[in-house]
Amino acid sequence: xxxxxxxxxxxxxxxxxxxxxxxxxxxxxxxxxxxxxxxxxxxxxxxxxxxxxxxxxxxxxxxxxxxxxxxxxxxxxxxxxxxxxxxxxxxxxxxxxxxxxxxxxxxxxxxxx
Amino acid sequence: xxxxxxxxxxxxxxxxxxxxxxxxxxxxxxxxxxxxxxxxxxxxxxxxxxxxxxxxxxxxxxxxxxxxxxxxxxxxxxxxxxxxxxxxxxxxxxxxxxxxxxxxxxxxxxxxxxx
Numbered sequence: 001x002x003x004x005x006x007x008x009x010x011x012x013x014x015x016x017x018x019x020x021x022x023x024x025x026x027x028x029x030x031x032x033x034x035x036x037x038x039x040x041x042x043x044x045x046x047x048x049x050x051x052x053x054x055x056x057x058x059x060x061x062x063x064x065x066x067x068x069x070x071x072x073x074x075x076x077x078x079x080x081x082x083x084x085x086x087x088x089x090x091x092x093x094x095x096x097x098x099x100x101x102x103x104x105x106x107x108x109x110x111x112x113x
Numbered sequence: 114x115x116x117x118x119x120x121x122x123x124x125x126x127x128x129x130x131x132x133x134x135x136x137x138x139x140x141x142x143x144x145x146x147x148x149x150x151x152x153x154x155x156x157x158x159x160x161x162x163x164x165x166x167x168x169x170x171x172x173x174x175x176x177x178x179x180x181x182x183x184x185x186x187x188x189x190x191x192x193x194x195x196x197x198x199x200x201x202x203x204x205x206x207x208x209x210x211x212x213x214x215x216x217x218x219x220x221x222x223x224x225x226x227x228x
């Protein structure tokens with residue numbers, strides 16, 4: 001069964017600190033993995049996309065890594081800001097079967113002053 | 114939210130009533146999607162459309178209906194047959210709807226509450 005699991009479910013950090021969010025998946029055959037940021041009550045916004053051959057991708061203070069062998073990805077946030085408070089969703093797409101896209105449940109990040 | 118609008122932002126409905134959620138995009142995208150988001154769960158696909166006048170059921174289509182009469186519009190009707198309709202509904206569009214690298218862009222969402 002194709003699944004995407006994220007951890008932790010929620011996280012509280014102090015402003016200025018770094019944090020790392022995890023994503024494990026079982027989608028196969030694999031095509032790509034995306035990280036989205038979703039502010040409360042808003043739609044998700046794409047942060048990064050990585051294909052099989054890519055193992056790191058940065059977008060400002062956000063750096064995503066991918067290990068396609070172990071089917072794991074992480075999203076590292078550097079020098080967190082209050083505006084980073086949001087849900088971060090890992091999304092994995094397969095390369096066959098109608099290009100199935102599976103959404104993780106997300107990690108809820110709270111950045112405190 | 115990139116050229117995708119959803120209305121209304123909040124919607125309240127009595128049990129037994131049908132209600133229609135609006136989704137419009139000005140990105141000239143071929144494909145449009147409807148998702149449902151519940152607390153603690155990933156987005157689940159309700160319906161999608163890759164071309165005007167054609168649409169396909171997603172994973173949880175029961176109790177929902179859609180139409181795609183215009184390229185820029187993809188309204189979703191939540192019918193009285195939907196047993197648990199209270200949720201956050203997200204509309205998305207993508208350039209082609211074909212291929213796993215086709216990026217989806219999301220609207221701001223509509224929160225539906227059944228009273």
